[in-house]
Each structure stands twice: as structure tokens, then as C-alpha cells.
Amino acid sequence: MRAVDIIRKKRDGQALGADEIAWMVGGIASGEVADYQWSALLMAIVWRGMDAAETAALTDAMMRSGSVVDLSATPGRKIDKHSTGGVGDKTSLILAPIATAAGVPVPMVSGRGLGHTGGTLDKLEAIPGYRVDLDLDRYTAVLDACGLVLIGPTAAIAPADKRLYALRDATATVESIPLLAASIMSKKLAEGIDGLVLDVKAGDGAFLPRLDDARTLARTMCGIGRSLGKSMRALITRMDQPLGRSVGSAVEVAEAVACLRGEGPEDLVGLSLELAAEMVVMGGRAGSLHEARATCRRAIADGSALERLRRVVSAQGGDPRAIDDPSRLPAARLRIDLPAPRSGVVHALAARPIGHATMLLGAGRARVDSVIDPGVGVLLHKKAGDPVEAGEPLCTVLVNDESARAAVLAMIAGSYTIGDGPVEIPDLIVERLG
The missing domain is CATH 3.40.1030.10 (Nucleoside phosphorylase/phosphoribosyltransferase catalytic domain)
Structure with a gap:
């Protein structure tokens, strides 16, 4: 097989065979397939997609690129x-x-x-x-x-997945x-x-x-x-x-x-x-x-x-x-309350800016090699549907590095929407499949 033929096949919208996918994945370890060739195939997959059989074959090949744990001696369904x-x-x-x-x-x-x-x-x-x-x-x-x-x-x-994820x-x-x-x-x-x-x-x-x-x-x-x-x-x-x-x-x-x-x-x-x-x-x-x-x-x-x-x-x-005893867990030096700007009901609390704010505090990663600060974070006293009075704490921010304080507080404040009257909170579970 040749990588260029497999890339061309997917580029042209054709389905790859399980043997072709297995050969490409095996080429990661053997060196027969260069990173630039896998990069080309990845982009072809993005544009042309994969059917169910191709996706299962890719999963199986990546799974078998390393150890598959045998837990058959452990009683019960794992x-x-x-x-x-x-x-x-x-x-x-x-x-x-x-x-x-x-x-x-x-x-x-x-x-x-x-x-x-x-x-x-x-x-x-x-x-x-x-x-x-x-x-x-x-x-x-x-x-x-x-x-x-x-x-x-x-x-x-699945060592092949680690390499492919870096390329993706x-x-x-x-x-x-x-x-x-x-x-x-x-x-x-x-x-x-x-x-x-x-x-x-x-x-x-x-x-x-x-x-x-x-x-x-x-x-x-x-x-x-x-x-x-x-x-x-x-x-x-x-x-x-x-x-x-x-x-x-x-x-x-x-x-x-x-x-x-x-x-x-x-x-x-x-x-x-x-x-x-x-x-x-x-x-x-x-x-x-x-x-x-x-x-x-x-x-x-x-x-x-x-x-x-x-x-x-x-x-x-x-x-x-x-x-x-939670006091044995890491804790931040400072606790800063964020007051509500007005009375009313929390109509929305956007998750993404809260996540970005905690990342700025040091609780998340901007890069894979970022170091986590386990003691920092946010305690949310008010969420969607909760009533609130002006000046009442919406949340408490747990801080070690004060240089990020202003940006974090502004980001969290912007994640809250406070309105008048009740708000309907939809069910957390949308549907079940399988």
C-alpha cells in the first residue's frame, strides 16, 4: 500500500477499507507514514467524512495500536x-x-x-x-x-491516538x-x-x-x-x-x-x-x-x-x-465575593465564560502543559432561576494570583443575566439514545 493512494481515495470521496485504515495507523509506529501524510488524510476526512464502517475500523486500529486490557478474570460486567x-x-x-x-x-x-x-x-x-x-x-x-x-x-x-490528536x-x-x-x-x-x-x-x-x-x-x-x-x-x-x-x-x-x-x-x-x-x-x-x-x-x-x-x-x-475533612484539600489565599448589580431573578448563567474565568485563575489549562492550581475556583451562590437582591453575593471567587482578579471578576459578571420575574429551567437530560 501507499499512503498517497489512500489519501487520494479519501480526497475523492471514496470509503476506505479496514485494511487501508489499519495500514495507515500502523504506519505511525513503523515510520512508513509521515506526519504530513496523516495531516493530509485528516483534512480529507474533515471534508469528506467517514461512514460507520470506516469510523469503527479507525477506532479498532487505534485501540489495537497499544495494549488492550484483559479484565476477564475480574467478576461481573465492567x-x-x-x-x-x-x-x-x-x-x-x-x-x-x-x-x-x-x-x-x-x-x-x-x-x-x-x-x-x-x-x-x-x-x-x-x-x-x-x-x-x-x-x-x-x-x-x-x-x-x-x-x-x-x-x-x-x-x-492507544498510543496512535495520542500522536493523531497532536496532529489534529x-x-x-x-x-x-x-x-x-x-x-x-x-x-x-x-x-x-x-x-x-x-x-x-x-x-x-x-x-x-x-x-x-x-x-x-x-x-x-x-x-x-x-x-x-x-x-x-x-x-x-x-x-x-x-x-x-x-x-x-x-x-x-x-x-x-x-x-x-x-x-x-x-x-x-x-x-x-x-x-x-x-x-x-x-x-x-x-x-x-x-x-x-x-x-x-x-x-x-x-x-x-x-x-x-x-x-x-x-x-x-x-x-x-x-x-x-475538606480542610485537608488545597485552598486559595483570598475569597472575593461578586455582588449582584440589581435585584431580580437570575435568568441565565453562561457556562463558557465561567470556565474561561477559572482558567485565568489557574484552575484550567490554556495549553496542554499548563500547571493547575488546585485551590482556586468559583463557588456559585446563584444560578439560573434563583432570586437575588442587589448587593447579595452572586458567587465567591477563590484567588491566589491577584493579577488576574479584575479580568476574572469582569468575565464572571458578564456571564450573569438578571431579569424580572420567574424563568423556566429546562430539564437537564434532553434525551437518551442506545
Whole structure:
């Protein structure tokens, strides 16, 4: 085979065969395919698209470019969840212990935040001592001991995807839905899972703001998973305003723990329970969502979900005392309240500028190699639908670097819309697919 022939074929709008795709992916490691040739193919894919068979073949080839974890010796159906990301999205820290307490093994390989979106790994690393860099043997050992493991990507899992993502980032080809779906699914399916629940975000703070694009991505990923023998379910959820009432690393850990105590914000608890319930049904531990919801609520009420979080934190080198005592988590030096400019009702709280503001504080990454400050963030006292009096704090900004203070406060102030009279808040879950 020749790369130029494969590039030309896709350029001309023809479907590539699985053998051609596998050869191109294999050429990354062998050196037979140059970066500039893959860059040309990526742009051809953006313009010409990929059908379902091509996308599944690309996923399979990238998955097989590294290790595919064998968890067959671990009892039960192994189920994971993936979110396309947003602002204040800490559901993984809540739903994974809940599903595990309900009897579902959860092997989870998560990512870091980039831009206005937060990452699960950054939140976990706010827990003193917590290690996300386990090798695959330790990954399996922690899963067997705790029923749950929460780590970051390893060099052994889908290494071709890492190289292709760097090329996509440099060639303006990140947003292609087939490429995005294959990237996500190649890593997830290499974890050794039997099924995957997807939380695909749409709205202001989502990676794909348009609902139609989110729906297409969800359907594409479900199709890939099913074609490779996995159970799939997708929820399309709104990310028009931040999820929960905290944005930042340590503050989101504290809020996740509050949810596991039954004390968290209604939107965050509700979505976490729905996703966990889907995992419990997929894992064969309940015959219906109604039964699974009751099981998940019991895991919170009896403390078993919180205990699972303590156990996995300890097993991965973290200080479990930080789960019960938030003062052991990193904290910012300054707390600055942002007062409401007028009385009324919050009609909207735009998620994206809140995400950008926390990035300026140091809680997010402008670049992949940016260093996270785990103690900074924003506590949201008022969200859409909440009444507010003039001068009452809309939020509290947690600051270490005062040089960003003015820009951050202005950005957050601009994210609020305050009007007169009540406002209707749409359901967080738009639809379920799969």
C-alpha cells in the first residue's frame, strides 16, 4: 500500500477499507507514514467524512495500536462512563463509587481539562498523594481490590491516538465528529470494559454547543461500541450553565463528597444518579432504571458509596482523611465575593465564560502543559432561576494570583443575566439514545 493512494481515495470521496485504515495507523509506529501524510488524510476526512464502517475500523486500529486490557478474570460486567466535558462536571467522582457500591466494577481512565472545560484527573490530583499514573498491572489490582479504579491515560493505551490528536490539534481537524468519536472510543474500549454510558453535552459550555452535533456524536460513538461488541447508552445533557455550584479542582472534590453524603446540589446529584442508574442496569445489577435508581439512592443513604471513594483514594496513594475533612484539600489565599448589580431573578448563567474565568485563575489549562492550581475556583451562590437582591453575593471567587482578579471578576459578571420575574429551567437530560 501507499499512503498517497489512500489519501487520494479519501480526497475523492471514496470509503476506505479496514485494511487501508489499519495500514495507515500502523504506519505511525513503523515510520512508513509521515506526519504530513496523516495531516493530509485528516483534512480529507474533515471534508469528506467517514461512514460507520470506516469510523469503527479507525477506532479498532487505534485501540489495537497499544495494549488492550484483559479484565476477564475480574467478576461481573465492567462498565465505564464518559463525558464529553463541560464546566463544573464532577459526576465521575460521584457516580463511579455509587455504581461500584451497587455491585458494578468500574475501570475508569479519565482525562485532563483543556481550555474552559475541567478534567477528572485534575480534580483527583487535588487530593493529597493521589496517583493517577498507575501501570496496567496496578490498574487491575486496584480494580480487583476496590471494585473501582480511577487513573489517567498510560503510554500503553492507544498510543496512535495520542500522536493523531497532536496532529489534529495542529491542523484544525479536532472538531471532526468521526475523528473525535474514534479518539474517545479507542481509549475507552482499550480499558477492558463490557459497556459504556456516555454523557454527551450540548450548550454554551460544551465542546459541541449545537444539539444536532451532540446527537450525531452520541449516535456515532454508540454505533462504534456496538459494532465492537460493547453495550452502549448515551444521555444528551445540557451544559448551558455550570453543573453544580463549584468550579475548580479542590472545590469540586468537596462538592462531590457532599453529594455522596446526600447534601449536594439538586442538578448534580440528579444527573449523577441517572448516569449511575444506567451503569447499574447495563452491569446487570438491576432489571430497570426504576430499580437501579433506588439501589443508587441506598448506596448514598447507607454510606457505602462514600466508603468506596475512601477505599480507592487510599489504594491509589491518596489521603482518605481529605474525603471526610475538606480542610485537608488545597485552598486559595483570598475569597472575593461578586455582588449582584440589581435585584431580580437570575435568568441565565453562561457556562463558557465561567470556565474561561477559572482558567485565568489557574484552575484550567490554556495549553496542554499548563500547571493547575488546585485551590482556586468559583463557588456559585446563584444560578439560573434563583432570586437575588442587589448587593447579595452572586458567587465567591477563590484567588491566589491577584493579577488576574479584575479580568476574572469582569468575565464572571458578564456571564450573569438578571431579569424580572420567574424563568423556566429546562430539564437537564434532553434525551437518551442506545
